Amino acid sequence: MKKFEGKTVLVTGAGRGIGRAVAVAFAREGANVVINFAGREESAKETVALCEAEGAKAICVKADVSKEEDCKKLLEETHAAFGEVSVLVNNAGITRDKLLIGLTEEDFMSVLEVNLKGTYLCTKLAVKDMMKKRSGRIINLSSVVGVHGNAGQSNYAASKAGVIGFTKSVAKEFASRGITVNAVAPGMIETDMTDAIPEAMHEAMLNQIPLKRIGTPEDIANGVLFLASDEASYITGQVITIDGGLMG
Numbered sequence: 001m002k003k004f005e006g007k008t009v010l011v012t013g014a015g016r017g018i019g020r021a022v023a024v025a026f027a028r029e030g031a032n033v034v035i036n037f038a039g040r041e042e043s044a045k046e047t048v049a050l051c052e053a054e055g056a057k058a059i060c061v062k063a064d065v066s067k068e069e070d071c072k073k074l075l076e077e078t079h080a081a082f083g084e085v086s087v088l089v090n091n092a093g094i095t096r097d098k099l100l101i102g103l104t105e106e107d108f109m110s111v112l113e114v115n116l117k118g119t120y121l122c123t124k125l126a127v128k129d130m131m132k133k134r135s136g137r138i139i140n141l142s143s144v145v146g147v148h149g150n151a152g153q154s155n156y157a158a159s160k161a162g163v164i165g166f167t168k169s170v171a172k173e174f175a176s177r178g179i180t181v182n183a184v185a186p187g188m189i190e191t192d193m194t195d196a197i198p199e200a201m202h203e204a205m206l207n208q209i210p211l212k213r214i215g216t217p218e219d220i221a222n223g224v225l226f227l228a229s230d231e232a233s234y235i236t237g238q239v240i241t242i243d244g245g246l247m248g
């Protein structure tokens with residue numbers, strides 16, 4: 001029997017990158033996967049095809065996680081296809097990197113809206129399913145930047161630190177219902193998000209990683225699947241750093 005057979009797993013922002021790797025990893029373990037996307041539908045459909053190639057059932061649903069109406073629709077379509085959510089992975093995220101001096105209110109708020117408010121909205125809706133079943137797993141994507149900060153990313157760092165505070169609080173609220181809530185804090189992972197980093201800076205960052213390689217989306221998916229598994233049933237309110245040793 002596969003580990004997530006019969007479970008409904010909702011992954012936000014799963015059209016590419018870490019979200020896609022998470023979706024495919026759950027599909028490999030037998031889950032019914034809902035792939036949320038906000039941008040390119042073709043990319044989300046590719047994720048669906050990759051999940052189906054693992055023998056799983058998968059659908060993609062367009063929704064902007066920063067909008068409550070969209071999130072409601074996302075949950076409705078999830079219920080119609082696969083029933084109640086067992087595992088929610090709040091992965092959708094954006095960056096608008098600038099030094100504070102040039103950071104506009106729109107740069108600041110847009111990042112908070114997607115990374116933090118999106119996590120709040122999806123959690124609030126999906127946790128209702130989990131409360132009914134008295135079991136569930138919520139895994140939120142934070143970042144090492146949310147713990148340690150980074151010049152040029154004050155908006156992103158604030159959103160990801162917010163995700164950690166949110167995770168720890170919600171974990172306490174729902175522990176008695178059999179629901180665990182944890183975060184993963186990736187270091188530098190090879191995706192479109194990090195492609196924008198200039199080559200010289202890329203090299204300098206690589207030199208600081210003790211394991212001497214940039215992480216892969218699959219490295220993060222492995223951590224997410226562990227937190228969603230039965231083996232992690234006594235872990236809640238935690239932040240698991242997956243960064244090749246970068247932050248020591």
Ligand code: NAD
Pocket residue numbers: 012013014015016017018019036037038039040063064065066090091092093094114118141142143144185186187188189190191192193194
């Ligand atoms: P990515 O840019 O490749 O993917 C992010 C996904 O989120 C995209 O598919 C995008 O369309 C989607 N998205 C953006 N806004 C959305 C919205 N409003 N509604 C729904 N979906 C939306 O980035 P990634 O590297 O795969 O990042 C995934 C998560 O991991 C993010 O939360 C990111 O902050 C976090 N993270 C990434 C790294 C890294 O090094 N790549 C490091 C730390 C944390």
